[in-house]
Amino acid sequence: MTTRTIPTKPYGDQKPGTSGLRKKVPVFQQENYAENFIQSVFDSLEGFEGKTLVIGGDGRYYNREVIQKAIAIAAGNGFGGVIVGQGGILSTPAASNLIRKRQAFGGLILSASHNAGGPKEDFGIKYNASNGGPAPEKMTDAIYARSKVIDRYLVADVGDIDIDTIGSVEKAGMTIEVVDPVADYAELMESLFDFAAIRKLFASGFRMSFDAMHAVTGPYGKDILEKRLGAPDGTARNFVPLEDFGGHHPDPNLVHAHELYEDVMAEGGPDFGAASDGDGDRNMIVGHGLFVTPSDSLAVLAANATLAPGYAGGLAGIARSMPTSGAADRVAEKLGIGMYETPTGWKFFGNLLDAGMATLCGEESFGTGSNHVREKDGLWAVLFWLNVIAARGQSVKEIVTDHWATYGRNYYSRHDYEEVESERANALMSELRGKLASLPGSSVNGMKVVSADDFAYHDPVDGSVSEQQGVRVLFEGGSRVVFRLSGTGTSGATLRVYIERYEPDTSKHDIPTQAALAELIAAAEELAGIRVHTGREKPTVIT
Numbered sequence: 290m291t292t293r294t295i296p297t298k299p300y301g302d303q304k305p306g307t308s309g310l311r312k313k314v315p316v317f318q319q320e321n322y323a324e325n326f327i328q329s330v331f332d333s334l335e336g337f338e339g340k341t342l343v344i345g346g347d348g349r350y351y352n353r354e355v356i357q358k359a360i361a362i363a364a365g366n367g368f369g370g371v372i373v374g375q376g377g378i379l380s381t382p383a384a385s386n387l388i389r390k391r392q393a394f395g396g397l398i399l400s401a402s403h404n405a406g407g408p409k410e411d412f413g414i415k416y417n418a419s420n421g422g423p424a425p426e427k428m429t430d431a432i433y434a435r436s437k438v439i440d441r442y443l444v445a446d447v448g449d450i451d452i453d454t455i456g457s458v459e460k461a462g463m464t465i466e467v468v469d470p471v472a473d474y475a476e477l478m479e480s481l482f483d484f485a486a487i488r489k490l491f492a493s494g495f496r497m498s499f500d501a502m503h504a505v506t507g508p509y510g511k512d513i514l515e516k517r518l519g520a521p522d523g524t525a526r527n528f529v530p531l532e533d534f535g536g537h538h539p540d541p542n543l544v545h546a547h548e549l550y551e552d553v554m555a556e557g558g559p560d561f562g563a564a565s566d567g568d569g570d571r572n573m574i575v576g577h578g579l580f581v582t583p584s585d586s587l588a589v590l591a592a593n594a595t596l597a598p599g600y601a602g603g604l605a606g607i608a609r610s611m612p613t614s615g616a617a618d619r620v621a622e623k624l625g626i627g628m629y630e631t632p633t634g635w636k637f638f639g640n641l642l643d644a645g646m647a648t649l650c651g652e653e654s655f656g657t658g659s660n661h662v663r664e665k666d667g668l669w670a671v672l673f674w675l676n677v678i679a680a681r682g683q684s685v686k687e688i689v690t691d692h693w694a695t696y697g698r699n700y701y702s703r704h705d706y707e708e709v710e711s712e713r714a715n716a717l718m719s720e721l722r723g724k725l726a727s728l729p730g731s732s733v734n735g736m737k738v739v740s741a742d743d744f745a746y747h748d749p750v751d752g753s754v755s756e757q758q759g760v761r762v763l764f765e766g767g768s769r770v771v772f773r774l775s776g777t778g779t780s781g782a783t784l785r786v787y788i789e790r791y792e793p794d795t796s797k798h799d800i801p802t803q804a805a806l807a808e809l810i811a812a813a814e815e816l817a818g819i820r821v822h823t824g825r826e827k828p829t830v831i832t
């Protein structure tokens with residue numbers, strides 16, 4: 290074997306955020322930067338000798354280079370095999386599935402998700418464990434600690450690996466297997482949903498538009514929607530993955546997937562629109578005449594879950610991130626099943642899913658998923674909706690308004706203030722934290738505060754505690770505002786303000802969202818002094 294030990298110097302900034310290490314491409318291109326992080330991951334693991342590692346990414350700029358590095362370092366460290374998606378492509382949920390299906394030791398997912406790609410834009414690396422899920426905090430803390438003292442990495446001379454041809458080769462004592470990135474995932478989807486019913490739906494003239502945003506779900510969407518489900522050619526748009534996503538943000542929301550939204554809303558537009566993000570774990574759902582908030586989507590899917598063959602036996606429980614609206618809570622209550630509230634980030638759902646306590650999980654940030662993998666899953670959510678539409682024979686709008694009539698409506702919106710100077714954002718948060726104790730009982734913009742705290746999560750499975758996960762202020766009647774700083778940005782700080790109001794009265798279910806939340810939006814300003822602290826008159830992005 291030809292393993293070499295290469296001396297290196299630590300970088301101090303390799304702390305994984307909400308979902309792995311994300312930095313600008315030029316940061317990753319510094320000498321040994323990616324190598325250091327990958328070796329820090331391996332140095333924090335035990336018992337992988339001879340085992341298999343899954344490697345794949347969302348196809349963004351620098352993906353191929355880092356895949357070559359990862360293969361050589363895996364070989365140098367004694368992995369027995371790597372499974373690589375053809376062309377270096379694996380969507381995040383497909384990678385999670387492969388880890389589980391092939392009983393791999395873990396996986397490296399190369400992605401910065403919904404962040405822009407290209408030579409000056411973002412790149413990312415994330416480690417997923419043998420359950421297929423993102424490394425828990427304990428592990429990411431260990432990786433960060435190691436990265437601060439690392440002084441060498443191990444590499445085997447495997448040469449330049451052909452990752453474009455499906456098949457297997459032996460190099461430096463390691464098996465390198467290049468696989469079709471779509472096949473196993475598509476098979477999993479077929480096992481969960483009623484493909485025959487969805488095929489019938491398309492055959493009956495039902496029309497949808499799926500926007501892959503020039504990111505990783507292009508090939509998945511084409512194969513599953515058009516080939517397997519018989520949707521007309523052209524159903525998937527922007528389906529060729531590009532290294533820079535065509536210069537856009539592959540972020541499926543009302544701002545970045547605006548064109549799709551307009552098309553579906555237009556007179557004579559398709560019945561159904563959906564989009565996914567850079568790495569394929571997010572989803573946006575739009576019905577003709579109605580945009581479905583991700584929080585509502587989780588609730589509707591939970592209420593209708595038994596219509597899909599994969600969930601016909603019912604749900605064990607539902608989990609949502611703390612800032613996600615309480616719409617799903619009402620469904621859990623009615624079903625008499627467990628409801629869990631976790632910090633932001635999919636890694637916190639892993640234990641609940643592994644323990645069989647939750648079946649469906651969701652985040653307000655366009656993330657929905659289940660126990661079929663250990664990541665959120667964009668296309669899965671789209672197929673779930675198609676299954677529900679086919680089974681109920683109703684439009685998205687009918688299904689959602691029906692849901693509101695039964696459970697009430699949780700008006701919900703998120704206001705993001707992007708690229709704020711870190712110091713100013715931190716000052717806002719610490720000022721808020723400082724006044725939490727005095728808030729209960731007081732009035733803000735005429736509304737009475739019931740409770741106010743900084744969310745701390747006590748994991749019911751392993752007992753671990755995660756503190757400072759977001760400031761939440763709860764008002765009489767169940768309305769609330771939540772403040773937290775993003776853990777995925779790569780420049781400055783992003784302040785996220787989450788606003789929610791519950792409306793039980795059916796006659797008040799068609800107010801425009803921002804108007805329905807106006808009083809709370811003003812209360813958020815009064816509470817946190819957003820304008821003064823950020824120097825911004827209005828949010829950068831409203832979803």
Ligand code: VG1
Pocket residue numbers: 307308401402403566570571610633634635652653654656774775776777778785
């Ligand atoms: C954001 C979202 C969070 C999501 C995370 C990763 O994190 O708010 O819900 O899990 O992105 O999603 P933050 O810390 O910026 O708020 V993805 O699609 O980037 O893997």
Ligand code: CO
Pocket residue numbers: 402403566567568569570571
């Ligand atoms: Co993503």
